[in-house]
Amino acid sequence: MISFELTEEQQLAQSMVRDLAAALRPAARQGDDREATPASVLDALWSAGIVQNQAAADGSNSSPILNALMLEELAAGDPSFAMAAGATMGFVSAIAAHGSPRQKNTLLPEFAGDKFRCAAVAIMEPDFAFDVAAIRTTAAPAGDGYRLSGVKSFVPLAARCDHFLVLARCDERLDAFIVDRGARGVDISEKKPGLGLRALETAAVSFDRVELGPGSRLGEPAGCDAQRLIDSSRAALAAIMTGAGRAVMEFAIPYVKQRVVHGAPLAQKQVIAFRLADMRIETDAMRWMAWKAASILEKRGDASRQAQLAYTYAGEQAMWIADEGVQMLGGHGYLRDNPVEMWYRDIRTLSVLEGAAGL
Amino acid sequence: MIDFELTSKDQEIIRLAHEQAEIARRYGDYYDKHEDELPPDQFPEAEGRPNPIVLAEETGDGSSGPRILHSLVMHEIYGGGLALHRARWGLGNTVLQTVATPDQFEKWKNHTIAIAITEPGAGSDPADIRTTATFDRETGEWILNGEKIFISQAQSADAAMVFSRFIAPDGSRGMTTFLVEKGTAGFTVGPQLKKLGIRSHDTCNLLFEDCRIPEFNHIKGDFKSTMSVFNDSRPMVGAMALGVARAALDFTRQKLAERGIEIDYRGGMRSRCAIADRFLRLEAAYEAALLTVMRSKWLEQRDVAPKVEASIAKAAGGKAARRITQGCIELLGPEALSEDHRLERCFRDGRIFDIYEGAGEIQRLIIARAILDYTARELR
Structure with missing residues (x-):
């Protein structure tokens, strides 16, 4: 039955992660400059329970939909940090979904503790x-x-x-x-x-x-459906690109309202306003595509087609949004004082990855 | 709970609509070539076949809901290009339903009522209309003068809901709606307009020359209530646009497969040929836009009047239909141009949806005002 209804648990997780992402945003530039995720960020991601949630030893807590919601929110703060969580999430959910009982029992508890772990x-x-x-x-x-x-x-x-x-x-x-x-x-x-x-x-x-x-061998002795790992990753990347696109749009909006050119705010010019409208249209569309792929994964259906479409569409649209975002800020968009040039690089990167994050 | 799977009830109604759309397709081809002829109320094959729109509207438990399902039925019907059952409902009926008095509603509830807003000098900006009604104290009638253009259901409807300026006896002015029945003196319907596509779609201009209307026909829809009918219809137009797009995609996929080009969703971009990659991107655009329609219709079912989401669905559907119908012809090459095949008509039909019921630009204005928190005065 077609529904966009979030459960109460999903809404709570979404708003918790949204706050977390906003709190982490100021560290994003430093991460980019120093080529490292600050330990404080990794600790914050971990203490939010994003990964541990799904590390119940029988794998039953793993929810691709919930993961997609959280990854979008994290990416709206900073795409790198979303990937830092999404990478381990991908590993854990792969074990939860495909691992043999022995593999789950030995590996998942490692990720259920208080201390940051990475795979x-x-x-x-x-x-x-x-x-x-x-x-x-x-x-x-x-x-x-x-x-x-x-x-x-x-x-x-x-x-x-x-x-x-x-x-x-x-x-x-x-x-x-x-x-x-x-x-x-x-x-x-x-x-x-x-x-x-x-x-x-x-x-x-x-x-x-x-x-x-x-x-x-994952899923010993029979092996696993490796395509499903690829599908899961594409859905995760689609969710992250949705958040990244949103980050650009949400950053551009106050800028173009405040920036006056030829006597009026940039935002009052249709060429700018319409591009923003398209950003909103496309971030919505990207999100529903990612949700749909995640919901098929959650039901353990064949998600290859939907994951491919979500990933390809998000790659196309997020790149367009980042490109226009840089343009809207003009020279300021090109400066490293603002995060938009960073997201422009991040999004080109995200849209060509395979497997680096998962639901 | 987030879910995108159709229920068995949904599938049953959609299958029925699809089957009828396939039957209607050949009539669609006929009326494409005979645009002055109006399709009948129903085609012979409609006999014994329930109207899927009615089924969708009446559906309850076990379905995704009447609004979602109605839009998916329209999506199927537009895949064939024509309905076996002609619509008995016009947007004028929506105005009647929302603003008429009980007496007025009772009188016209079984009429098909077209909506008449657009004028030669006022399309995207309906505040600019010039059609005016003045009040005749002696007879207690309104006298309507003006011209309306591009009016859907103009010939087949029983009446038109005309959006007009008025000058009241006390001299006050404003915008309002009048229900003008066919046959009223001074009200003429022009010939069918010659269009690029959707040629079976009844479209004419209306002329009002000293057209006298009883006070009882004054429905009193204001600017806002009249425009709000589009909250429902805009996502529907998105669904219709995507019906045409889907017909184009289905045809293209089949013809590519016959030439040995199958679409593989498992590999990456660098494992497929350029044609397959382009097809896949068109398909993604279709899927993405259809989900924005579902989103808007889902909100509607929850009694949230979705203004921004309705515009998103319309803009996304209209844009996708343009891109997809253009792209499919390019993918299949010169043979796809022939009238012997489906794409030629899809290409022409598919171009309307980003124009009527608020051009894509108008949808973007609505969306942009919302996200920028601007009034209509601040962003024009």
């Missing part, structure tokens, strides 16, 4: 024109386990992660493998700041013939 899903690889349909990392059957070889790129908070969930080809299909950071052959590179999401401390992680036990 990431590793899907992307350092190839130009990379595509999830052509993943090169392999997990070859070896002994009673697997031998993992390959390089993953853009792994969020890599140096802080205790575990990676690595997407690899195994017997001609895609599967996910739980790899401890300390396993022999795992090498985490220096963090590599790029165009955007610079606070996210992303790095490449290479796996040089890493020997994995039979229990490392």
Whole structure:
């Protein structure tokens, strides 16, 4: 039955995270400049219970819809910080949704405590024109386990992660493998700041013939539906891009009302006002698309189509919003005094990622 | 609880509407070529088939609700381009329902009432209308003079709800509505307008020349109540626009598949061909806009009069229909231009929705005023 009704619990979580995101916003520029997420931000994200919520040992608390709501709010504060939460969220929800009872019992409690913990899903690889349909990392059957070889790129908070969930080809299909950071052959590179999401401390992680036990395959012994991890990530990115687009729009509105050009506020000129109207139209549309994908995931249906559409649409529209946001602020939009140039870089980054966050 | 799944009841009614739209499609082609002929009240195939609009409006438990379902039925009907059952309801009926006295309502409740607002010099800005009614003290009648253009249901309706200026006997002036019945002396309906598309859609100009109207026909809708009928109809127009867009997408998907281009949603952008990628983006635009329609209709069902969301749905639907119908022809190439196929008409029909019932620009004005907290005077 078609409904946009939030439950009371969802509304509470949404407003709590909205306040948190507003409180974290002032740290965003510092994160970008210093190429690191401040420890205080990680602690604040953790103490809000965003990740622990879904780490009940049977995985039953995991809710893609709730996660989508929270990620949008966080991203409306700062997209990097949303990704910092979304990365571990992706790992935890993958274990909750696909893990064997043993995997859930051993891993999920690690994320239920008071102390910040971090783990990431590793899907992307350092190839130009990379595509999830052509993943090169392999997990070859070896002994009673697997031998993992390959390089993953853009792994969020890599140096802080205790575990990676690595997407690899195994017997001609895609599967996910739980790899401890300390396993022999795992090498985490220096963090590599790029165009955007610079606070996210992303790095490449290479796996040089890493020997994995039979229990490392997610959803042992049968394996998992790896496409679902990709779908979940696309839905998460759509929610984050919705929040990021909103951040730009909400920042631009007071600016254009206050800025007078040729005798009138910029906002009173239709060319500006109409673009803002389009920003509002598109952030609404992006949000419902992300919600729809999340709700299919929540019902454990086939979300591939909806997640792809939500992700592609959000990528298109959020980039447009960020671009116009910079333009509306003119020279000020180009200065690092304002966050819009940062979001412009962040959004270009978000819209080409796969797997770096999840619901 | 957030949910986007149609119930079995929803699906049943939508399936029925879809089936009728497919039957109506060939009539749509006929009336596309015979625009001076009005489609009948109902087509032979309507016999024994319930009107899905009525079913949608009457639906209760077990469905997504009457407003949502009605819009989804219109979405299906516009996929075929014509309804098997002609609408008995015009926007003038909405004005009658919301502002008429009980006596007035009783008299005209079974009439089909068109709404007449737009004039040669006043479309997007209805405050600029020139049609004027003056009061004749001797007879107690109003005398209406003016011209209305682009009026939907002009020929088929029983009456028109005319938005007009008035000069009262005490000299006061304002905006109001009069119900003018067909056959009233001084009221003439012009010929069918020659349009790019939606040629089966009854559209004419109306002329009022010293047209005398009894005081009883003064319905007294003001500017605000008259314009508020669009809160309901705007998202509906979005749904209709997307019905045409969906018909174009379905056809294009099928023809691409026949040429070996299947749309894969699993891989990433760099694993698909450019045609598939472009199709997928058009499909995403369709989905996104349809959800804004659902949002607006859902709010309506909760008795929240959604002004901004209604405009969002109309603007999103109108824009998506333009982009999608243009894009589908480009994807399929020259063969898609032929009148033998569906896209040619979709392209022409699909262009209206961002124009009528408030052009996309008007929707953006409404949205922008709301998000900027500006009055109509501050943002024009």
